Amino acid sequence: MSLKGSISAAALALFMASPAFAQAPVKIGMITTLSGPGGYLGQDVRDAFNLAVELEGGKLGGAPVQVIVEDDALKPGQGKEIAERFMKTEKIKLLTGIIFSNVAGAVVPDILDNDGVYVSPNAGPSNFAGKECHKNYFVVSWQNDTLHESAGQNARNLGYKKAFVLAPNYQAGKDAIAGFKRMFKGDVAGEIYTRLDQTDFAAEMAQIRAANPDVVFQFHPGGLGIAFMRQYAQAGLLEKTPMVVASPSLDSVILKAVGDAAAGVNVSSHWNSDFDNAANKKFVAEFQKKYNRLPTYYASQGYDTALSIAAALKATGGKVDDVAAFSKAMAKADFQSVRGNFKFGPNQHPVHDWFALKVEKGADGQLALVTKGKVLENHGDFYAKDCKL
């Protein structure tokens, strides 16, 4: 077969140098989204994962690893095809990398049915968090709803009483609004479902102005959010009505593209580049050194995913073949997360803290996400109670 994706060069070199003694590398299959508008998410997850491998000299937890990356192009069918090839042809047991919930929804059952282990660096859809949870399925990032729960709690902590909520008319959008309302508990002055192919939000801006809320919560990932926030500021609403969002609506890449129109926006997140712990400082510095850009929170999740796998490999002596033993080791989450507190809940989704961030001008005059305080402490998710593992 031809050269696949990005094989960790260090692992390869190590493997080639001493074939007689070296343990065969543990293969890790990464199915991620690299093409299209969502491509930068997958890129950051992949780059940060590879960074963790490289910092350990081509190993994770002392075991040499080989990371095989393929692009799912945000097509669930393609993701399944890649997973099938990884598991059957390459005999890979350990998979990771999926960015979007719809791809995860298609691919994860296949992996679990084939007795593989899946560690999610991003998507955490609700259907695998409750009754359908699985002993070989781990989510290092978050359960989808908790992103928006933290935004709801943040709006409540900030003392807002009357919110106007907007999200695209699809599953994730509806989940976002439900999650926000679960924690916000104030009045909802208006609720608008926008369209996934919408570029012009002038009509929505006029409705927000007419409703005159205390705060606006909106969930528009990627390009939609960029357009929304710029038009929000242009309509003169930014000075008048503060905005609360969850991290997918305003990561550091989007912030750069939105510019001044994001000044003062309240964001809730589980990680930020300015976190003051040793693991994070090392991660941010090394990431910037290697890739010459600021890591997004997706990168932090990719890095944490690698660390969590490293911890498990260390415990099992670099073996994945005994899947039950590997999963047991994974569940201990015996690693120092760059976000600080981290452990897995009963459904093997994270229990961690959520923080309030605000977009402010830093010392260099550039807008940046600045951590302001905690929103939720040791927060698990709504579905964990339904999971019997």
Add this chain to the structure above:
Amino acid sequence: MPLLIEQALNGVQLGFMLFLLAAGLTLIFGIMGVINLAQGSLYMIGAYATAAVAAKTGSFLLAAPAGLAAAALAGMSMEYLVVRRLYARDHLDQVLATFGLILFFNQLTTILFGRQPLFVEIPPFLNGSVPIVEGLRYPVYRLAIIAVGLATAIALYVLIARTRLGMLIRAGATNRDMVRALGVDIRLLYTVLFGVGAMLAGLAGVMAGPILSVQVGMGEQVLILTFVVVVIGGVGSIRGAFVGALVVGVVDTLLRAVLPGLLRQLMSSGSEADALASGLSAMGVYMLMAIVLLIRPKGLLPAHG
């Protein structure tokens, strides 16, 4: 009342934005008989070039012509290398070849500019808002879009109806061989015209940059709606594109503005009403198109008779 005026203005503004997008597509089709799916890619190229130059120089006034030039150049090379071979082919080959070009341009942009969306600042002189009527301020930039759209419409009218080039264009569209027999280099004429069509897409990209997100795939996001505009107006007709764009812009905006409130009064659950309203308004323009085509299969203002 100010709310209604504002929403109407929003509709008109969206209409002019759509006109900028549709004009190039329909111009190229009307004259050369080519469906160019990659029109969205040219829009993207215009936006990216503007973003790149604006980031380097900090000046929108320098960046805007750069965006136009880049789109026109990309369009002319596309015509020279690929499209020129498609004039004699049927629409199917044209659709597929330009579909291939979309894949190429998207990935090339990813390689050149990376996957992160780019930032374009609103030029300072177009920032802020002005009072229109009592209790209504409107963003200057959106007024600028209306102005640019209107100017483009007038310029196209003058170009086609009043100039020698326009005369050749009209003649070439009617009888290509006759124009060639009269000693006009029709190949060059078509290359230039394709460049003009590309530049119109680029202009839309330049104007969209500061309010939308400049990213890979932005062209496909608007492509389908552009098609709807062109079909409603009458394929190949600039006047049709103008009327079609305004109709689609106003209908789309008013549906989004009015429908949720209306359904909320009819239904018990607010959330469900909102979701349904969004679904219905998303289908609204397509239904509009179906109705128009049922009554007038060639569109509102067809190009030839």
Add this chain to the structure above:
Amino acid sequence: MADPSNKPARPLLSSVRRRLLVALLLVGLVVLPYLASLAGQPALVSLATRIVILAIAAASLNLALGYGGLISFGHAAWYGVGAYVVGVLYRHFVTGDLLFGLPLGTDQLLITLPAAILVSGLFAAGFGALSLRTSGVQFIMITLAFAQMIFFFFVALKAYGGDDGLIVRRRNALPFVDTRDSATFYWVSLFFAVAWFAFMGRVVRSRFGKVLAGVRQSERRMAAIGVPTYRYKLAAFVISGMGAGLAGALMANHARFVSPDMLHWTQSGEFMIMVILGGAGTLLGPALGAAVLIGLETQLAAWTEHWQVILGPLLVLMILFTRGGLSGLLGLLRGGGR
């Protein structure tokens, strides 16, 4: 395609030799799972299943597009509708909820496939009746827009997963056969593909097929001799939609997953590419086109993350320089070698 001489290979091959070739091809396809496991590439079976299923969709599009000259840019809609029929019926089978007030949920392939074909055919009939009032570019664009409308409908359809799609945890069951085995399901798909291609062969050779070809070449002439062209075009469009529904239903079973992604307009574009690549208006061309396109995509994607920058120009080149598609090209080579 307007060019009537798009079957250059046909007269050169005697019908005996053609039958022999097809039989050989069939045998090769049937033993493919054994070859794949011998070669240590078991994932090939799944890839082959995908190609076989997509070939059905491409062949059905070929009836409208290649033989009927109806350039439909919305074929993915019927494909997706077929898939959703399987997904929805399975969902109701699992939950036991009523559908339209009736206990219709099922996981029996022999019920879900005909249901999918029927529903897709009905959808195609409704939208086709409207679309066929136009022709030429308007037809291309109206089919595209209608398909997009159906796409957004499924994206917003929360009851059936919306954007996240529907999981079909287990493949539909067939009596006496274990469809969960990937090789078995490949043979099942192959059976339906062969049946569909045989049906297509009969259709295009029938009186109906001949009239349809006549309509493509000159609708005015056919109308002048008293053929109700609209009805013929609509019938072709509906059959084409039914084939897409069959393919969608099989794909939903193969992937054990349905999502609006299957109805996206780029999927329609891929179907068209398969048809053109293989040779529009040739019986087996679409199958060849499906195999080449999916094979290329898979290989290129495994090779570089920027695979589209290669695939795009490759497609452009193939469309510019292989008139009549790959089977035309093969025919020319074979013809030249004699």
